[in-house]
Amino acid sequence: MSTLFDQISSDIRTAMKARDKVRTEALRNIKKYFIEAKTAPGAGDTLEDETALKILQKLAKQGEDSAATYAKAGRQDLADAELAQVAVIKDYLPKPLSEEEIEAQIKEIIAQTGATDMKQMGQVMGMATKQMAGKADGKTISTIVRKLLA
Numbered sequence: 001m002s003t004l005f006d007q008i009s010s011d012i013r014t015a016m017k018a019r020d021k022v023r024t025e026a027l028r029n030i031k032k033y034f035i036e037a038k039t040a041p042g043a044g045d046t047l048e049d050e051t052a053l054k055i056l057q058k059l060a061k062q063g064e065d066s067a068a069t070y071a072k073a074g075r076q077d078l079a080d081a082e083l084a085q086v087a088v089i090k091d092y093l094p095k096p097l098s099e100e101e102i103e104a105q106i107k108e109i110i111a112q113t114g115a116t117d118m119k120q121m122g123q124v125m126g127m128a129t130k131q132m133a134g135k136a137d138g139k140t141i142s143t144i145v146r147k148l149l150a
Contacts, residue, residue, distance in 0.1 A: 004053070004092065008031050009031060012027045012028060022084045029059070030056065030092075033055050034055065050133070053094070054133075056092055057093065060090055070082060095135070096135055099144070102132065102141060102144055103144050106144050106148060107148065120149070121145055124145050125141065129141060
């Protein structure tokens with residue numbers, strides 16, 4: 001079983017004892033998605049940390065998008081509630097890499113693959129997204145790869 005799954009379950013109890021409504025709600029939501037992934041056909045009733053991190057990233061992105069939509073609609077109260085939940089989710093994500101760190105890793109990947117032009121971008125992107133999963137978003141990686149291969 002996933003250590004993240006166990007940690008979330010434990011943290012739910014802690015948040016409930018502390019009467020932290022926002023944290024409890026966010027953690028219960030995370031656990032719901034974890035259980036759905038765990039019981040999905042073909043999952044084998046297990047949830048690896050790698051899959052759990054992807055779920056957390058997706059939830060954080062959805063929350064940020066929802067908050068932006070609420071803010072545009074003039075509902076700052078709902079936007080703030082979403083952002084509070086996103087903050088709880090981000091506690092469980094690895095620290096994101098800086099642009100300099102991403103660029104250094106991509107330069108290393110380009111050297112390994114021997115890529116010299118945009119035709120080999122797919123090869124570089126494949127390795128980069130695999131190595132930096134959970135630490136950098138695909139859009140940033142893509143932008144840096146394009147800049148370095150151009």
